[in-house]
Amino acid sequence: MENKKVNTETNKEVMIECKNLTKAYNGFKALDNLNLDIVKGEIFAFVGHNGAGKTTTMNLLVGLIEPTSGDAFISGHSIIKDPIEVKKIIGFLPENVNLYSGLTARQTVKYIADLNGGVAENKIDETLDRVGLEKVKDKRAEEFSKGMKQRLGIACVLVKDPEVLFLDEPTSGLDPTGKMEVQDLLKKLGDEGITIFYASHILGEVEDIADRVGILYQGKLQKILGKDEIEKVGEIYKEISVVV
Amino acid sequence: MNTTVVIAKKEFSENLRSTRFIILFGLFLFMLLLSAYSGTQNYADELESYNENMGTGNTDIPKPSILTAFQQLLGSRMVSSGITIIGAIIGIVIGFDAIVGERESGTLKFLLTQPIYRDTLINGKLLGFTILIFTVVAISSVMTIAVIGGITGVFPGGDELPRILVFNVMMFFYIMTFAVIGLFFSVFLKQSVDALLAAIAVFIIVTLLISPVATAVASFIAPMPSQSQVFVMRGGGGQTMDVVFAGGDRTASNRTGTASNRTGVSRGWQGMGEEMRAAMTKNRNVMQTIMYLSPSENFEHVNEVILDPYSEEMGGGREFGFGSQIHRSLPEGLGMVWGNIIALLVWLIVFFLASYVMFLRQDVGR
Numbered sequence: 001m002e003n004k005k006v007n008t009e010t011n012k013e014v015m016i017e018c019k020n021l022t023k024a025y026n027g028f029k030a031l032d033n034l035n036l037d038i039v040k041g042e043i044f045a046f047v048g049h050n051g052a053g054k055t056t057t058m059n060l061l062v063g064l065i066e067p068t069s070g071d072a073f074i075s076g077h078s079i080i081k082d083p084i085e086v087k088k089i090i091g092f093l094p095e096n097v098n099l100y101s102g103l104t105a106r107q108t109v110k111y112i113a114d115l116n117g118g119v120a121e122n123k124i125d126e127t128l129d130r131v132g133l134e135k136v137k138d139k140r141a142e143e144f145s146k147g148m149k150q151r152l153g154i155a156c157v158l159v160k161d162p163e164v165l166f167l168d169e170p171t172s173g174l175d176p177t178g179k180m181e182v183q184d185l186l187k188k189l190g191d192e193g194i195t196i197f198y199a200s201h202i203l204g205e206v207e208d209i210a211d212r213v214g215i216l217y218q219g220k221l222q223k224i225l226g227k228d229e230i231e232k233v234g235e236i237y238k239e240i241s242v243v244v
Numbered sequence: 245m246n247t248t249v250v251i252a253k254k255e256f257s258e259n260l261r262s263t264r265f266i267i268l269f270g271l272f273l274f275m276l277l278l279s280a281y282s283g284t285q286n287y288a289d290e291l292e293s294y295n296e297n298m299g300t301g302n303t304d305i306p307k308p309s310i311l312t313a314f315q316q317l318l319g320s321r322m323v324s325s326g327i328t329i330i331g332a333i334i335g336i337v338i339g340f341d342a343i344v345g346e347r348e349s350g351t352l353k354f355l356l357t358q359p360i361y362r363d364t365l366i367n368g369k370l371l372g373f374t375i376l377i378f379t380v381v382a383i384s385s386v387m388t389i390a391v392i393g394g395i396t397g398v399f400p401g402g403d404e405l406p407r408i409l410v411f412n413v414m415m416f417f418y419i420m421t422f423a424v425i426g427l428f429f430s431v432f433l434k435q436s437v438d439a440l441l442a443a444i445a446v447f448i449i450v451t452l453l454i455s456p457v458a459t460a461v462a463s464f465i466a467p468m469p470s471q472s473q474v475f476v477m478r479g480g481g482g483q484t485m486d487v488v489f490a491g492g493d494r495t496a497s498n499r500t501g502t503a504s505n506r507t508g509v510s511r512g513w514q515g516m517g518e519e520m521r522a523a524m525t526k527n528r529n530v531m532q533t534i535m536y537l538s539p540s541e542n543f544e545h546v547n548e549v550i551l552d553p554y555s556e557e558m559g560g561g562r563e564f565g566f567g568s569q570i571h572r573s574l575p576e577g578l579g580m581v582w583g584n585i586i587a588l589l590v591w592l593i594v595f596f597l598a599s600y601v602m603f604l605r606q607d608v609g610r
Contacts, residue, residue: 056609062357065609084359092357097350102258114250115358156354166357 004076005037012039013075015164015195016061020070023056030056032219033070038212040163043186043196045206047233048216049241054199055095057216058168061197062092075163088116091157095169098149101142105133105152108141112156119159131155131185147178154185165189167198171205183209203234215240247360251368256375259338268334273384275326276317280388283316284395306554306571310398311407315551317388318544327415328540332451335419336443338376339426341436342369343603348436352608366431366603370596373423381416403553406574410550417588418543422447424595431603451540458534466526539591542584549577 005014016038023031031053038044046054059065061072063083071078077085099108109127113119128137131151136144141152150170157165170186171179186209190196200206206213213225213233222240225233245253259265290308297305318325343366346352355365389408393399400408425446429439535541549555553571578585 059353059609064353064356065607084361087357087359090357092354094350094353097354099349099351099354100254100258102261103254111250111254112354112358114245115247115355115360117359118245153354 003073003078005073007037007039010039012041014038014073015040015042015075016044016197017073018057018061018070019072021057021060021067021072022069023053023060023065024068029219031060031067034221036214036221036224038195038197040195041190041193043190043198043209043211045210045213046197046199046216047203047206047213047237048199048201050201052201052216053219054201054216055168056219058092058166058197058199062090062166063087088160089163090166091160091162091164092166093150093153093157093168093170095172097153099141099152099156102140104138104140105144105155106137108152109155109159113159116160124159127155127159130158132181145178147174147181150174150178150182151185154182158189162194164195164197167196169200170198171200171202179205203237206233207231217241247364248368248371251360251365252371252375255342255369255372256379259372259376260379264337265334268330268337269380272327272330272334272380273387275330276384276388277391279317279326280313280391281395283313284392286316287313287392287396287398309404309553310392310396310400311404311551311553313392313396314388314400314408314411315548317411318547318551325544328418328451328544331415331419332422332447332540333444334380335377335422335424336426336440336447338373338419339423339428340430340440340443342373342427343430343599344433344436344439345430347434347608356608362604363600366427366600369427370424373420373427377416377419377423380419381412384415385412403574407550407553407577410574410578411547414543414546414550414585414588417592418539421539421588421592421595424592424599428595428599428602431599431606447540450538454535454538454541458531461534462527462530466523466530468520468523468527536583536587539588542588546581546584546588549581550574553577 005017006012007014014037016036018034018036021031021034022029034057046057048054056065060067061074061079063079063086066080071080073079074086075089077089079086100111103111105128106124109124113124125134125137128134131154133148133151133155136148141149144152154167154170167186171182174182183205186196186198190209190211198206198210207230210230211227213230215222215225215233215237217240223236225236229236287308287310290312294305294308297303317327341348343352346355356362385408389400422443426439426443429442430436433439433442553573555572572580
């Protein structure tokens with residue numbers, strides 16, 4: 001059941017709402033009591049070292065795993081009660097995804113579009129154009145560089161016109177050029193008003209893109225930095241790790 | 245389009261384009277057509293023998309059927325036939341990385357965040373396998389019939405066509421069984437190479453090792469009198485037929501034996517002492533019960549009986565059982581092998597259900 005919420009400070013619709021979200025594995029809390037609101041059109045970056053709980057959070061929000069306690073809502077839909085409704089409005093790009101090497105870029109995007117009920121043929125071409133792969137749409141993904149593969153993944157995510165985009169370490173393993181390409185694309189998507197929730201362990205790269213940054217440490221959200229504090233993310237992260 | 249069909253379509257087209265599938269399918273077709281060619285030689289020999297007998301006034305012998313040529317597809321019975329081995333490998337190759345491959349490449353998470361249920365994904369995979377294997381069997385069947393018909397000038401008709409259809413249906417289920425065994429390990433294990441090795445291990449156990457195991461267990465549970473271990477039976481028409489009773493190794497010198505030596509084998513069996521026959525029957529029953537665990541054995545046995553309307557089981561032992569001159573109808577043949585058909589289907593169903601349940605419960609987030 002849809003239960004949309006509006007943030008009173010910004011007067012914007014809350015697209016992601018976490019309420020005491022917790023995930024434990026055999027007593028170990030991979031994510032501990034997360035409470036968070038992300039509004040429409042916001043780019044929110046989650047930073048933390050490997051194992052801090054970023055991927056767990058992402059997996060919970062996209063419905064891959066169920067929380068031990070608490071709940072989260074995506075555009076008002078509960079991840080526990082309405083996982084299929086949630087999946088209709090989100091796009092998720094996992095870390096290091098290697099899309100079907102035997103399929104062409106166009107076939108891959110069409111496959112994902114068909115799983116979402118199908119789209120017009122020209123929409124597939126438009127989406128590939130949006131991520132800069134229009135010229136190579138008939139080439140197999142196995143011929144692509146890592147950066148191109150990542151852009152193909154983003155095309156698959158975008159073809160369904162998601163309201164919220166979840167990206168797990170989207171620049172992981174990319175060379176500097178590939179990184180720049182993906183970062184530029186994310187900025188462009190942010191400008192288009194898509195809500196983006198993105199996880200990274202590279203503190204430096206969130207400065208240019210994010211509107212807010214959440215610092216996750218040992219499964220707990222330690223601090224949320226606003227636009228004016230983001231450039232100090234490195235220092236603040238260091239302080240938190242010493243204190244904790 | 246229904247999402248199960250979308251997944252099946254992608255599974256089908258991706259497999260069809262994969263080099264490993266093309267190579268295996270090519271090898272499968274090559275072996276099948278080679279066996280078909282060899283089968284046409286057998287058919288020609290039997291036809292010649294029949295004509296000679298007719299010339300000498302011996303009219304008891306039934307006219308050879310074109311099924312003789314198809315029987316050759318099952319190999320010599322000294323070893324598992326090419327289609328049994330390569331068919332199983334094709335199945336394994338189709339199934340082994342269905343899920344683990346998606347997991348390794350990260351696409352499993354990607355797929356499961358689309359608005360589909362988990363069972364849609366596994367059902368789609370199974371439907372994809374079904375269409376692909378149906379295509380393999382259909383192409384193989386048409387080409388085999390064309391080769392045999394082209395060489396001999398005789399195309400199957402009447403009672404023969406439904407028998408060939410049953411043979412193809414069994415081939416379909418046989419390949420599907422191994423595809424689903426591959427799928428099971430693909431869900432169960434974390435790396436595709438492990439899934440491939442596990443599925444091949446199962447194939448080796450149920451195809452190559454089960455026979456000596458069955459023999460050993462049967463000898464332990466139901467030992468036979470020592471003189472019956474190896475014996476020689478003199479067949480009718482002056483032919484000598486050696487039947488090595490080292491259970492399960494399926495040695496028979498002439499699986500597609502002519503009617504004259506069939507009669508001889510029957511006489512040999514009937515001539516044995518009661519005690520020996522009882523011991524052999526018991527031993528055979530134990531062995532056959534164990535052999536039900538082998539999809540390959542079930543597949544081959546069903547087809548032997550279906551493609552050879554004159555084959556006969558004796559004393560519970562089918563290995564040296566071509567003793568009849570009575571033509572058995574297809575329903576009668578199916579009645580003889582229903583246990584094997586069910587045993588084959590049980591493998592398919594059990595492994596699919598296990599894969600299904602395990603996949604639905606699996607934590608894909610870690």
